[in-house]
Amino acid sequence: MPQSKKKPKVFLIVFIVVVLAATLFPFYWIINMSLQTNIQLFDTPPHFFPPTPTMENFRSVLFEERGTMKFYQAVFNTITVAFATMIVCVFIGSITGYALARLRFKWGIFILFALIGTQMVPPLTDLIPLYVIFSRWLNLIDTKATLIIGYTGWLLPISVWILYGYFKTIPKDLEDAARIDGCTRMAALFRVVWPLSAPGLAATAIYVFISSTNEFLFAMIFSSTYRAKTIPVALADMVGKYQIRYGDMTAGAVIAAMFPVVLALIFQKYLVRGLTAGGIKG
Amino acid sequence: MAEQKLSLSGRIEKNEGLFAFILVLPALLIVAFLFIYPLTYSFIISFFRSDIRKPGLVFLGFKNYLEIFKRPDLLISFWRTIVFTVISVGLEMVIGIAVAVAFNEKFRGRGLARSIILIPWAIPPVVNGIIWNWLVHPKIGVVNYILTSLHVISRYKAWLADPKWALNIIIIADAWKWTPLVVLLILAGLQAIPDVLYDAAKVDGAGKVRTFFNVTLPLLRWPILITLILRTVEAIRIFDIIYIMTRGGPANRTKLTTFYVWEEAFKHHRMGFGSALAYLVTVLIILFVILYFRTIKREIEM
Numbered sequence: 001m002p003q004s005k006k007k008p009k010v011f012l013i014v015f016i017v018v019v020l021a022a023t024l025f026p027f028y029w030i031i032n033m034s035l036q037t038n039i040q041l042f043d044t045p046p047h048f049f050p051p052t053p054t055m056e057n058f059r060s061v062l063f064e065e066r067g068t069m070k071f072y073q074a075v076f077n078t079i080t081v082a083f084a085t086m087i088v089c090v091f092i093g094s095i096t097g098y099a100l101a102r103l104r105f106k107w108g109i110f111i112l113f114a115l116i117g118t119q120m121v122p123p124l125t126d127l128i129p130l131y132v133i134f135s136r137w138l139n140l141i142d143t144k145a146t147l148i149i150g151y152t153g154w155l156l157p158i159s160v161w162i163l164y165g166y167f168k169t170i171p172k173d174l175e176d177a178a179r180i181d182g183c184t185r186m187a188a189l190f191r192v193v194w195p196l197s198a199p200g201l202a203a204t205a206i207y208v209f210i211s212s213t214n215e216f217l218f219a220m221i222f223s224s225t226y227r228a229k230t231i232p233v234a235l236a237d238m239v240g241k242y243q244i245r246y247g248d249m250t251a252g253a254v255i256a257a258m259f260p261v262v263l264a265l266i267f268q269k270y271l272v273r274g275l276t277a278g279g280i281k282g
Numbered sequence: 283m284a285e286q287k288l289s290l291s292g293r294i295e296k297n298e299g300l301f302a303f304i305l306v307l308p309a310l311l312i313v314a315f316l317f318i319y320p321l322t323y324s325f326i327i328s329f330f331r332s333d334i335r336k337p338g339l340v341f342l343g344f345k346n347y348l349e350i351f352k353r354p355d356l357l358i359s360f361w362r363t364i365v366f367t368v369i370s371v372g373l374e375m376v377i378g379i380a381v382a383v384a385f386n387e388k389f390r391g392r393g394l395a396r397s398i399i400l401i402p403w404a405i406p407p408v409v410n411g412i413i414w415n416w417l418v419h420p421k422i423g424v425v426n427y428i429l430t431s432l433h434v435i436s437r438y439k440a441w442l443a444d445p446k447w448a449l450n451i452i453i454i455a456d457a458w459k460w461t462p463l464v465v466l467l468i469l470a471g472l473q474a475i476p477d478v479l480y481d482a483a484k485v486d487g488a489g490k491v492r493t494f495f496n497v498t499l500p501l502l503r504w505p506i507l508i509t510l511i512l513r514t515v516e517a518i519r520i521f522d523i524i525y526i527m528t529r530g531g532p533a534n535r536t537k538l539t540t541f542y543v544w545e546e547a548f549k550h551h552r553m554g555f556g557s558a559l560a561y562l563v564t565v566l567i568i569l570f571v572i573l574y575f576r577t578i579k580r581e582i583e584m
Contacts, residue, residue, distance in 0.1 A: 132323070
């Protein structure tokens with residue numbers, strides 16, 4: 001009897017170890033490469049650990065300009081755009097989510113589904129006309145503002161959805177009590193509902209931030225210089241060029257991955273809850 | 283008299299419908315400006331010749347759409363997009379559900395394991411492409427090193443230049459990045475299943491495998507449907523990894539439909555034709571979603 005019980009457990013552990021190894025190895029490998037010199041990268045067999053760990057590639061990609069490439073500027077652009085998008089999405093997302101979750105009005109459900117519907121559309125269907133609008137009519141190509149506006153349109157519906165779900169879980173009594181004490185609805189939202197929804201707000205903020213830092217297609221189409229180019233666009237520029245140093249690209253890739261990965265790990269609990277809430281309850 | 287003491291904002295708040303409308307107005311304006319108006323515009327120009335470099339439209343009727351069906355390269359790209367979607371999403375679902383079930387068991391370091399699985403999800407798609415470019419690199423790729431050491435292949439191979447392998451490598455890279463999302467969503471679904479049901483199955487003498495198929499899987503119907511839709515919509519739109527890894531090559535083998543949309547609209551400046559193609563991709567997405575809903579509905583009726 002004990003034997004038959006042991007066997008599945010061993011199988012389970014082996015399976016989990018294999019899964020974790022497969023998950024970690026590709027990420028480990030790019031970090032491993034980024035810490036080697038350009039000569040070591042070409043050694044056969046490849047080094048499974050950096051023989052003489054060096055930060056040279058990071059210094060090189062961040063502080064040495066090659067041609068038009070300004071990686072540090074791309075880092076700055078990415079953080080600016082992601083941060084601004086996050087603020088806008090959390091603020092507008094919460095007043096919209098609040099109205100849909102709490103107030104009775106005719107078109108509530110319709111608006112909610114219209115917002116979700118926007119997510120079914122392939123981005124390119126939307127990007128072609130947006131490019132015409134931004135380039136020909138607004139003359140807003142190659143600015144960080146364009147990226148912020150575009151990302152807000154893309155991420156606001158999801159923000160509303162996550163926050164709507166969260167506000168629904170907050171008991172209405174607390175808010176009513178505040179209103180009897182003379183709070184206006186807006187004050188009740190910001191002083192009572194917001195503090196109680198901190199996990200939901202955090203999940204939304206982190207999700208928006210990560211999505212903005214990682215986005216590529218929109219940024220590539222709407223930026224042409226380092227006034228607006230983000231890290232993914234800078235990396236894609238490197239891939240297309242043969243004279244680029246391999247070390248620069250590996251270090252650039254690690255820098256690009258660091259922000260979202262570290263944020264996701266720190267805020268894991270909130271993020272997972274926010275991501276999965278809509279999925280289970282429907 | 284009491285009414286007059288209320289400030290303007292106070293009076294607006296009294297009217298719940300009006301107040302709600304004011305709160306949702308910014309979001310509505312953003313969606314109208316960034317979706318409703320552009321999508322209408324692109325639907326209209328899909329019947330025109332429209333070049334971003336010159337003003338003016340030339341009416342073509344259905345010519346853009348007809349051209350799509352006359353071009354074998356585009357029809358093949360549609361077929362390859364469907365194949366890519368079915369294989370990659372299928373792979374992600376099967377592995378993802380298996381991993382979620384494993385992660386739902388009690389074992390030491392479970393919290394850490396659930397953190398680690400989040401890493402590929404957080405990595406930017408462009409970086410994902412770069413990582414896999416290095417892993418399968420023809421000269422310094424560690425995959426080549428390992429496979430030659432194990433004598434699976436006799437010498438280093440340029441995987442992404444091989445028409446038979448390029449799309450498969452992209453599928454593997456895509457699965458590595460997105461299976462974790464499936465794990466997270468299914469795991470959340472598993473945690474919502476009350477233990478009582480498992481105990482009942484155990485009392486009935488059902489084995490682990492039978493319990494999984496008769497108890498667990500039917501209860502996961504809703505999370506599975508949501509995950510399937512999310513992943514399918516994303517898979518049909520795939521662009522970033524392809525742009526980084528192959529740019530559509532070798533011999534157009536990895537040029538899936540969205541890549542053509544980008545190429546036609548932004549490299550060949552054919553905005554009208556690109557829009558027509560993009561609308562057919564939208565139709566493809568809708569067809570998949572309808573198919574899922576029907577299948578799941580039939581399951582429920584049975």
